[in-house]
Amino acid sequence: MPDPQARAWVEIDPVALAQNTRAIRSYLGAQTELLAVIKADAYGHGAVAVAEVVLAQGATWLGVATLGEAIQLRRAGIGAPILLLGGVDTAQQVQALLYWRVEPTLATWEHLRLFTQVAQTAGTILPVHLDVDTGMSRFGVPWHEAIPLIQAVWHSPGVRLASLYSHLATADDPDPQGVYLQQQRFRQVLQEVQRLGIPCPKVHLANSAGMLLDRHLHYDMVRVGLALYGYAPAPHLEGILPLHPVMGVRARITQIKEIAPGTGVSYGHRFVATQPMRLATVGIGYADGVPRGLSNRMTALVRGRRVRQVGMITMDQLMLDVTAVPEVQVGQIVTLIGREGNHQITAQDWANDLDTITWEILCGFKHRLPRILSASPVPVSLGAIASES
Template sequence: MVLSQEPTTTVVTRSRYNYQLSEIIRQRAWVEIDQSALAHNVRQLRAFLSPDTELMAVVKADAYGHGAIKVAQTALQYGASRLAIATLGEGIELREAGIIAPIVVLGAVNNPEEIAALCHWKLQPTICTFQQAITFSKTLAELEQTLSVHLKLDTGMSRLGTLWHQATEFVTLVHQLPYLKIASIYSHLATADELEPTVMKMQQQRFKDAIEKIKAMGISIPCLHLANSAAVLSDRSLHYDLVRVGLAMYGLYPAPHLKSTIDLKPVLQVKAKITQVKTIAAGTGVSYGYQYITQRETKIAVVSIGYADGVPRNLSNRLKVLLRGQYVPQIGAITMDQIMLDVTNLPDVEVGDIVTLIGKDGENSISADDWAKTLGTISWEILCSFKHRLPRISTGEC
């Protein structure tokens, strides 16, 4: 059963009862992915860039929880020319799905078995260190295969990459090693989403200095890239030959001050069904630990989603959801599989009603940014937290 695609109308028979597959998928809780919103965002980003700048769609972490295969297909159809993932396994998944576009592995690959797999699946690795480059060259010699590689410089992120002031030696080594073909040189910005640009400008200058020295050695560099979503929206001088876009493609802005730059639409919605409705007396405790005790007779609705699905337990008694277009408070501790709502002000609520945890219902909406603000974290983490027991259902026409 493939749940990342639009549900079919297949009928499943059990005894004398017949069920539509689409109904079974939506039995308790699910994630809806609006492909038309995704296509809109990719088109907006493509139009924002110069014709000479390529758009790389970042689909690591199962496309930030949106479903990597379908997202990659849509992104490539509407303006992206390359894909980026973090792990070898993520790249293999895309190749097995029939995707033939260039795929860059942003994470580090170090052992010969993984290098052989990269060659087999025609994936392009990131080379971060001198030793890694040597290991690649030796393994590729044994395999008698040439591999396109992307060289990463650390200009201030202090994560993967060779330090910028060693760039000339690093790139010269890779250029001289057999079986390695330099496809690009890149770096990653640490503070592109902040209003204060000092660190970002420092990193850009380090990158420029390194590239100038490399070019002075007579080494040709086919592609340069530095910008993530925040850098794309904040400063066109950071675009270079290629940009790497993740969060913006999924319809969220990396920072509030960037919201006026481009029109984006949220792609993901999280929904669940009410499984029981009952009325409890004043002074009754709700859920584990009695973190919430009713102050009046209260009508509660039990909803079939919990922290095992990716709803953070730290949102307990702070979460609001949408039900019939209205904001409704969640009460008590969020449990593994269920949450409780105070629906006293909605007298007609019944079992089977759909609750929106993230998304829009009527005129009101709740975003991953709202959850992130409450929790003191970032929207990236929220999007990536929804577990795969929540089916991904494609909606919207592209």
């Protein structure tokens, strides 16, 4: 349960996370592994806690963006293979990779020289994952330049080719033409690698959207982020799997006041009451991750009822119109994202209102909001969830 003194918090539902992971795992073929993407502190959900649940439910790999994220997991006792999706460019970073048993992405000739030199000096072999840029134009070796680099990796001492992968740029688009163009380019690289007799233990291409779009994109492993946390990446991909949002956001009412018609509310008086109103001030604001752009547009749930937010959202507080909610009191818990009674507000709702993406909303909640496990009719611990089959 939340700290009675907490003004606001992020609530994580380990049961929903476990259910989502099992649904994804059962959707994949027996030969396809699940890499759980838990970069950015597991999209704001808490990387260590998420890692414990998803690994217990069938994930075999973890994906992170930075070396620091990987070290956090290792220090917490997470022993599963970790793929570093971002780049490293110093000898000290590569030495840390070796020490913490983190497998890096290789995307350039400079990477190969650095990895080889450090690994040889250490007297070991570093597994590397070669990222082929088939259309993302972000990280990775361009697909039409990939073969010489792959050959060099294969013949270089100190490194071992652990996988070839690429990243889909438009898998959430209703038109799959771009996806299949990238797959065609990726397939050409794989065919040439096979012709050259270069063994590659693992091949992976699909993100959450690619996984849901077409099983032919699954290959040896899929890299799933958003779907783990309960959201389909696009409307046309909804309903394929039974996904449940894992994150809730709640806060407490800190003051209730009556205002008269003509009273302006919050900075700039962008809202002016047209009738007598009861306002509830809530202890959460844009410094916590509630976008200011939702001012006068969002709703919240109070005592199972949907109420509107009024006035500009401020750094630490926002105001709700609770005129129609009886018996509301200071200390009352307000649901900003989550379910109460028959109503639910999701991160996707906020994203739709702001013309942005669900990923941005989930990652936006700051760490001055404590992360807690959601209440359950039966006490639930991460250990209990981990033991489910």
